[in-house]
Amino acid sequence: MIVAEQKSFDEISKMVESFDKVLILGCNECVTVCLAGGEKEVGVLATSLRLLRKQGDRPITTLEETVTRQCEWEYLDQIEKLAEEADCIISMACGVGVQYVAERFPDKWVIPALDTKCAGGSVKHGQWEERCGMCGECILHKTGGICPVARCSKRILNGPCGGSQNGKCEVKDVDCIWDQIYKRMMALGRMDQLLEIEPEKNWSKARDGGPRKLVREDVMIG
Amino acid sequence: MNEFQPKIVAFCCYFCAYSAADLAGSMRLQYPPTVRMIEQPCSGRIDIQLILQAFEDGADGVYVAGCLEGDCHFLKGNFRAKLRVGQAKKVLDDVGIGGERVEMYNLSGSMGPRFAEVAHEMHERIKNLGPSPLNKTAASAPLPAAAGSE
Amino acid sequence: MSENKSRLQTLFEQGEFVVTGEIGPPKGATGSGIREHAKHLKNCVDATNLTDNQTAIVRLSSIAAGLHVIQAGVEPIVQMTCRDRNRIAIQSDLLGAYSLGIKNLLCLSGDHQSFGNHPTAANVFDVDSIQLIRIVKRMKDEKVFACGEEIKSDEPRFFIGAVANPFADPFEVRVYRMEKKINAGAQFFQTQIIFDLERFDRWMELVRERGLHERAYIMAGVMPVKSAKVAAYMQKSVSGMIVPDEMVDRLKKAEDQKAEAVEICVEQIKQIMKIKGVKGVHIMAVGWEEIVPSIVEKVGLLPRPQIPGAALAAV
Structure with missing residues (x-):
């Protein structure tokens, strides 16, 4: 929501x-x-x-x-x-x-x-957190279902950066999401996938490409 | 000169404060007539809108009386009431009426004397604060019998 | 000169134990301070880092600082973060830097802007440090820009550096990420400041297990800590750094804390030199540059080797 x-x-x-x-x-x-x-x-x-x-x-x-x-x-x-x-x-x-x-x-x-x-959700009563960065090109299949675009303070795609300590981001009160990504990928036995370099992202699909617009003629009426 | 007699609305939980008021009555304990009680099924029935409405309708002070913490008949109603009273305090501060005009109390059905004490305490507090800013100009409008409770 | 390599790269290739320093550019439009610091470092380090708006505080540009350092006779290692520039600005700056005679580049993510003096600024992070490394490598090896377009002539040929933090968590992940940086094109590494040698030793073991020490030159970061007060502050307040209690105590007990600081640093470097796979030391003495010569001397690393025929490009 x-x-x-x-x-x-x-x-x-x-x-x-x-x-x-x-x-x-x-x-x-x-x-x-x-x-x-x-x-x-x-x-x-x-x-x-x-x-x-x-x-x-x-x-x-x-x-x-x-x-x-x-x-x-x-x-x-x-x-x-x-x-x-x-x-x-x-x-x-x-x-x-x-x-x-x-x-x-x-x-x-x-x-x-x-x-x-x-764009986020409620994690408990009275607390809401960001979950989606609306980048226009989902990469969650590469990161164990955890989004670094929305949840890493530096939206790093090959993380974690050097500021990660004890599962915490260098930015105050933020969890290091790459810590969580690594732990999840390890648990799922998919560490090899993280060794692959994620190339530069195509931000033109995000807001950087200008306001986004979707047109689907197949569902247009009249 | 007429001395200021505040209008105080007490939202009282049926299981504790309301019974405590009964007890206070049977014990012949005196408490100020400025306190008007409104029975609630649980202090958890209270929401911020109800408190604000009481002020809009002419109250100078409002308090919510619920069961002792841990003793709520509906388990968590009094904890919720406490949070909502906190929210109401913030809004009343924001709009310039003053958060100190609303308070949360906890007591049990057997605490008749405490009920009277709370009523005195709130009466004194509101008396010292003076009329609500909404009541300062015109002569206070009569308080509807059951403000906000449907 | 063979392929116009940097002094830093040449020394690594010759198997020398390399020493680098660090200079933080000023918050003003002058190069005089930088040149002054460079003079202290001249002849006792092989190259010096120039930080890029470190801790997100606006400072004189690292590339301009690099040029000042060249003019003072020291070889620069220019730092480039991903925080403030997108891939267009980064590549443009890289062309500019190389055209000025800057040959060593250190690629970093950059501290988050919330730490600095412009916490309300937008950040960029168009690319991350690994992608940046890859871009620089492709410019050199494939002669292409990040978009794939050919660089028709005069491609920048940087000696590519990266940073590694043996103290951040999770421990194993740091080695993985280092390997990823090597795969992306990193040729040398400077580590975060090391005080906890035991942990660094364990980390190097993992590095050697994966053979990474043979694929890139690893320099250990050290720092002379002026006083017990500073050490205690770093222990508490600087993230990604482990400062052992013994070090704080030792400084506290010392009569001359500054002399003790030098002593500690010298001991650390001597121990680091014994660790297999470490090819150099990076001395971060920002604000205390004048102490570097005596540290390097006490470790026994003076005089620095000369490269016949090599002269810094005077611009």
């Missing part, structure tokens, strides 16, 4: 300073699961904004809605009326959702309430 984290309340409240009626829009997908922008967080943010603004001379009206997915037009079509009512929309989705909302409602000012962090 996409992992995101709410911006500080201070930052969000400053962004909506000049608005009197806002639509706070949650998303029922990834950001609900990572407790950043689901129905519950929409409620808390709405109440928080009201509590803050009630103390001044400019109270705020909040409209609350959470859609199935912000990254799909059909779900945004459903909130058209609600959007019309509001001066601005606070999107509590990932960066994709925010942009879909902005594109779907071109005359509305759209504010992001979250910082989108990574």
Whole structure:
């Protein structure tokens, strides 16, 4: 899933300073699961904004809605009326959702309430970790199912570097993923595979090649 | 001049604090009338939104009273409540109402005197803090009977 | 001169026990300090490393520093990390460096930028150190750029170095990775600073088991530690390094800690020289360059061998 984290309340409240009626829009997908922008967080943010603004001379009206997915037009079509009512929309989705909302409602000012962090998962309650670097060309079959592109601080493909010590990366609070790759490959009896030099990666398939776009004519309708 | 009488909402777990309140009553223990109790099936029912809503609806202070740690009827409800009270403190600080207006207490059903003591403690604390910033201007609106509980 | 080899490579091939030093370029736009340090090292080391923005702190470029060192009469080993440049910039810099008469190159990953003075910078890591080694080797042997395009003339022909850390974990993996670097094209190695000789000895055993000491020249890294305070700091705070307690104690008890530091370093080098497969020593005395001549002398490695007819390219 996409992992995101709410911006500080201070930052969000400053962004909506000049608005009197806002639509706070949650998303029922990834950001609900990572407790950043689901129905519950929409409620808390709405109440928080009201509590803050009630103390001044400019109270705020909040409209609350959470859609199935912000990254799909059909779900945004459903909130058209609600959007019309509001001066601005606070999107509590990932960066994709925010942009879909902005594109779907071109005359509305759209504010992001979250910082989108990574493609990852929850390893335990309250802890999420990056797992995929979205490099556009998966190499997990070469590294025992553990991704160095996303999980090595230097995205080294022939690791570990000299900074690895006791299974820890030289970067604070990071596990050395190459340590884990080696241990797993050893356990699976595939050390020989690691002795092969992984050549320079084709980063053009990653973001470095420019924004990526997928076209599949075989599934296009009309 | 009228002395400030705070409005305090106490979310009380049915298995402990609510019974403790009963006991306090049968023991004829006095505690401040500023505390309004709302019975909960478990302190784990509390979430941050419920606490915020109490403030929005006019409370000057809120506390959650759950079972002693390790004694929750639903095993972990009181631990969850504790975390959520912590979250609420942060939000209340963020919005300028003040995290010290909300607190978590743990007690058992047999602790009638402790229940009264907690009520006094919270009453004094909120009295010293003064009215919630939301209640400072207008005369406080009446508190709905069961704020937030559906 | 045969094939325009570096002094470093020539000495290795002649079977000499090689001595190298290290200079950290300054955080300012002047070469005077570098030349001053180089003067201290001249005639007592065979070449000197020039670090590349070490610990991710902005410093004068290692290539420019290499040129200053050449002008001071010392042969440079230019360090090149993968942190700050993509393969385009790396190859471009390599062409430039070689055109200035720099012949030795040390390829590293580079410390993560979070350690340095620009922790909010983007890092590059387009290629890793092993891929970098391979690129440099292919430029030399296959006369091609990384993309496969032919280098029509004047390909850079670096003597390719790499680093090895006998103290990082897991132990066995370090030897595997060293072998991978050799397979990629590394011709010589400088190790991380060695204080724990026993562990280094065990590591060299593994190296010899795989015959790696016959496929590349291995230099052991040493460092004269000025005081017990510095030693204690390194013990605690520098990752990838093992500083034994005995060394800290010995410095602490010494009346003249600096003299003791030299003594310890000399002893270490003498022991290292006895380990089979070690072909040289890399003395890292950054900030204390003036002590290097006396260490080299006490070990008995002076005078340094001269190569007839070899003169550094004066630019």
